[in-house]
Amino acid sequence: MNDLFPIFIKLQNLQTLIVGGGYVGLEKITAVLQNSPLANVTLVSPEIRPEIRELAASNSRINLIERKFQDVDLAGKDLVLVATNDKEENKRIAQVAREKHLLANVADTPDICDFYLSSVVRKGNLKVAISTNGMSPTFAKRLKEVLGEALPDNLETAMEQLKAVRDMLQGDFAYKVDELNRITSVLTEKKPGLEK
Numbered sequence: 001m002n003d004l005f006p007i008f009i010k011l012q013n014l015q016t017l018i019v020g021g022g023y024v025g026l027e028k029i030t031a032v033l034q035n036s037p038l039a040n041v042t043l044v045s046p047e048i049r050p051e052i053r054e055l056a057a058s059n060s061r062i063n064l065i066e067r068k069f070q071d072v073d074l075a076g077k078d079l080v081l082v083a084t085n086d087k088e089e090n091k092r093i094a095q096v097a098r099e100k101h102l103l104a105n106v107a108d109t110p111d112i113c114d115f116y117l118s119s120v121v122r123k124g125n126l127k128v129a130i131s132t133n134g135m136s137p138t139f140a141k142r143l144k145e146v147l148g149e150a151l152p153d154n155l156e157t158a159m160e161q162l163k164a165v166r167d168m169l170q171g172d173f174a175y176k177v178d179e180l181n182r183i184t185s186v187l188t189e190k191k192p193g194l195e196k
């Protein structure tokens with residue numbers, strides 16, 4: 001059973017720390033910025049890949065610190081993504097983070113992660129996050145591709161129209177909910193002949 005609780009976080013309201021500026025650090029910062037371009041990110045690492053430097057050069061919300069991690073780097077942070085090539089140090093950082101009540105993700109070490117990154121399907125305002133409970137990130141990636149193909153491109157229009165209808169509806173909350181459910185019931189109606 002997958003007992004992870006899915007949430008969608010406003011990273012622009014939080015402070016995110018990434019430890020490690022190698023390939024995995026680059027993957028993590030890319031995932032963060034693709035989803036949340038306004039995220040505030042501090043990345044600390046003695047070596048920092050040029051692609052990360054390029055991202056930081058054009059984004060004042062990215063702060064690079066060119067040295068090894070120090071515990072003080074966790075001060076004022078909410079989330080930490082740990083991605084150095086020193087497994088023991090990764091674990092130690094996760095422990096310190098936990099003591100300070102930050103949420104931590106440690107690359108390739110699911111056991112000590114407080115949260116996992118998900119595979120993300122994006123269609124305009126619609127976002128579908130996929131978790132396999134850590135069982136197979138490859139499966140998550142493939143399912144993302146399948147869903148990305150399967151979901152029609154006009155979903156954005158449908159959502160815009162429903163938002164317009166919601167804004168237009170007069171009446172109390174219960175009435176609006178009933179109306180919106182009535183209008184959209186066609187979406188989940190079973191097609192004749194397909195029932196088992």
Ligand SMILES: C[C@@]1(CC(=O)O)C2=NC(=C\c3[nH]c(c(CCC(=O)O)c3CC(=O)O)Cc3[nH]c(c(CC(=O)O)c3CCC(=O)O)/C=C3\N/C(=C\2)[C@@H](CCC(=O)O)[C@]3(C)CC(=O)O)/[C@H]1CCC(=O)O
Pocket residue numbers: 027031105106107108109110113115116117118119120130131132133134135136137138140141144
């Ligand atoms: C969704 C995605 C988001 C992201 O990371 O951006 C993600 N991994 C992705 C890809 C991917 N990662 C790896 C491969 C190589 C093939 C393979 O090993 O399967 C591929 C596939 C590829 O790249 O083709 C290596 C890997 N990853 C983890 C381990 C450790 C382990 O499983 O024990 C190892 C083995 C390392 C080793 O060999 O030592 C662990 C985690 N990876 C997770 C997320 C979390 C669980 C998410 C879930 O529940 O599904 C979790 C638990 C922690 C976390 O990282 O948050 C992203 C999808 C990309 C997309 O959507 O395009």
Ligand SMILES: NC(=O)c1ccc[n+]([C@@H]2O[C@H](COP(=O)([O-])OP(=O)(O)OC[C@H]3O[C@@H](n4cnc5c(N)ncnc54)[C@H](O)[C@@H]3O)[C@@H](O)[C@H]2O)c1
Pocket residue numbers: 019020021022023024025044045046047048049067068069083084085086087089107108
């Ligand atoms: N690259 C991959 O595709 C991949 C795949 C699976 C697992 N991993 C694992 O992910 C981790 C990171 O891999 P990578 O490819 O990014 O390695 P990398 O060598 O490219 O980068 C590691 C980074 O960590 C930094 N670093 C080292 N010690 C540090 C410290 N004390 N504080 C701050 N930064 C420090 C280094 O300067 C470097 O920038 C490793 O544990 C690796 O085994 C990587």
